[in-house]
Amino acid sequence: MGEINIKMNRKTITLVYFSPTATTRTVLEEIAKGTGYDVADVYDITLSKTRKQIPSKLDSALIVFGAPVYSGRLPGLAADYFKQLSAPGIPAVPVVLYGNREYEDALLELKDICVKCGCRPLAAGAFIGEHSFSTKQVPIALNRPDKKDLASAFEFGQKIAKLLDRPATGPSSGTVDVRGNIPYKTPPIPRGLPFIDVTDDCTACGICVAVCPVDAVNEKEGFCTMDEICVHCCACIKACPESARIMKDGPLKDIADRLNQTCGTRKAPETFFAAV
Ligand SMILES: Cc1cc2nc3c(=O)[nH]c(=O)nc-3n(C[C@H](O)[C@H](O)[C@H](O)COP(=O)(O)O)c2cc1C
Known part of the structure; x- marks a missing residue:
């Protein structure tokens, strides 16, 4: 009986992410572990068939939204999906993964979407993943997120759980401020390039x-x-x-070569929390 009660009282977390090369997914899973919450639902919207179903309402103690940064913005198809979600009043954490260049306006864009969904973004994170254009021959942030990144993600999860343990009427009931500009930048890579x-x-x-x-x-x-x-x-x-x-x-391979030359200095994950 005691065990049933413990289970019923456990808090739950929902993950919603787009992650073609799995770095976003890996970091979100580590954040979830750090919170210690039970995973209620996972909406992996990477494949087109998974984006056809929109849950009518998300329901758990916490939702983590995750996406890679594409040209300083969210991938359009991920943004379009997230915007259709509804989660009134639920604490949320927007998280972006970027390939050690810059995340520019992507985290702000994701935070703004969380607000549009009715969520209360109380923390946010920008983590580093191996760049999609990276190869063994032309490495860019090769093998990231690595052990150190995952330790940061786990610790981030722990801090989020602590923040949520504070009373809702307390000072942590505000929303998080993140880096980024409005209007968001225009992504420069057009469709149709030979790739x-x-x-x-x-x-x-x-x-x-x-x-x-x-x-x-x-x-x-x-x-x-x-x-x-x-x-x-x-x-x-x-x-x-x-x-x-x-x-x-072509132009995309040239970008990969340039990033390999210019993005060698290791960047560290950045995390943000609602003001106390
Ligand atoms: C089209 C495209 C544009 C990208 N633009 C950026 C960028 O502006 N800045 C950056 O640091 N990384 C950029 N990246 C790299 C990804 O953000 C990074 O590799 C991310 O970890 C991929 O996430 P995933 O593994 O979940 O797919 C870009 C990748 C792609 C495919």
Whole structure:
């Protein structure tokens, strides 16, 4: 009986994230562990089929929203999904993952969306993940989040839980301030740029088709990527067991080379909390 009561009183956390190369997911899971809360629901909206269902109302003690930074903003399809959610009065934590360049206006954009959903954003975090464009040959924040990043994520979760333990009428009932500008910056990478080549090493296993968040891999045309649909997330490149998907020479490969040269200095996660 005692055990049942303990379970009934445990607090729950909901995770909502878009994460084509899994760094956002990894950090959110570590934050959740740090809170010590039970995971109530996970809305992984990475694949197109998962974005077709919109829960009518999210309900738990805490919601963590997560997305990667794309050109200093949220990926449009993640922002569009998050905006449709409703979670009146629920404490929320917006979290962005960026590839050791800058997160610019993405965290503010996600925080603003939390407010539009009716949530109360009481903490926020910008963490670093291996850049989507990173490869072993052209590394950018390779293998991040690493142990140190995950320890920060866990500690962040612990601090959030402590903040939530304070009475709702106390000073922590405000909302968090984060870095970013309004109007948000305009993302510079347009659709339709030549991006991915498929080499002769392709064995037609179809993993690239399964992991693409926008169904841009054309099975019938040699598993080529449809440039006008592709969002450049690199999920297919990183998931290919034969390393048969590579970046074409062009503006995006040039960006990868430039980031490899300019983003070598390790950045640390930043966390923000509602004023006490
Ligand atoms: C199209 C695109 C644009 C990106 N823009 C930025 C950026 O502006 N700043 C940055 O530091 N990282 C940028 N990144 C890197 C991702 O934010 C980073 O790799 C993130 O960890 C990926 O998250 P995921 O593993 O959950 O997909 C970009 C990645 C892509 C695909």
